[in-house]
Amino acid sequence: xxxxxxLDRVDEQLIRSAFHADAVDHHGPVSGSxxxxxxxxxxxxxxxxxxxxxxxxxxxxxxxxxxxAETYFLFFGKLEDDAVMRVSxxxxxxxxxxxxxxxxxxxxxVISEWQMHADGEPTVVLRQQFARGRKDRSDLSYIRPLLGLxxxx
Numbered sequence: 001x002x003x004x005x006x007l008d009r010v011d012e013q014l015i016r017s018a019f020h021a022d023a024v025d026h027h028g029p030v031s032g033s034x035x036x037x038x039x040x041x042x043x044x045x046x047x048x049x050x051x052x053x054x055x056x057x058x059x060x061x062x063x064x065x066x067x068x069a070e071t072y073f074l075f076f077g078k079l080e081d082d083a084v085m086r087v088s089x090x091x092x093x094x095x096x097x098x099x100x101x102x103x104x105x106x107x108x109x110v111i112s113e114w115q116m117h118a119d120g121e122p123t124v125v126l127r128q129q130f131a132r133g134r135k136d137r138s139d140l141s142y143i144r145p146l147l148g149l150x151x152x153x
Contacts, residue, residue: 003105004053004073009142010045010135012038019105020097026109045135050078050085050123065098066106078120085120089113 006014019025019034030040045051054074061068071092078085095107131153133139140146140153 001055004055005141007053008051008133008135009137009139010042010048010051011137012042017104019108020099023105024107025105028110028112047080048077048135049080049082049127050076050120051135052076060096067096067098067103069094069096078123083119083121083124085118085123086115087118088115 002014003018006012006016006018015038016034021034023034024032025034025037027037027040030037052075054076055071056074057070057072059070069092071094073090073092075088076085090110090112093109093111094105096103097106131140131149140150143150
């Protein structure tokens with residue numbers, strides 16, 4: 001969950017916190033370290049207006065200090081000034097390891113199963129009527145304590 005929250009908030013520190021420092025991520029066109037993934041992914045986030053990752057079915061097999069997991073995901077994304085909503089689904093195939101009492105991803109393979117485009121135009125109207133999310137640590141989800149709706153949201 002830290003990983004997908006980090007993706008949606010473009011929070012590099014949170015994304016990194018889900019992986020061991022020597023983790024390997026096979027992520028479509030990029031296979032390598034978390035640094036390799038972030039070098040590929042971060043630059044294309046600047047004009048992303050909508051980014052939501054959902055974690056659904058999840059199975060885990062524990063084996064001492066390692067675990068093997070299959071986790072289904074859904075992704076919805078829309079770029080600024082683009083009426084297309086990109087929708088995709090797939091699975092994360094992971095090996096987690098517990099090191100010094102902390103579980104993190106040691107190896108990830110992303111399997112993209114499907115993708116489609118949907119009409120994102122209604123999103124423009126919707127985003128004018130509700131509080132706005134932000135792609136950084138100024139997002140409402142980071143504010144502690146949350147005592148109300150701050151100005152500018």
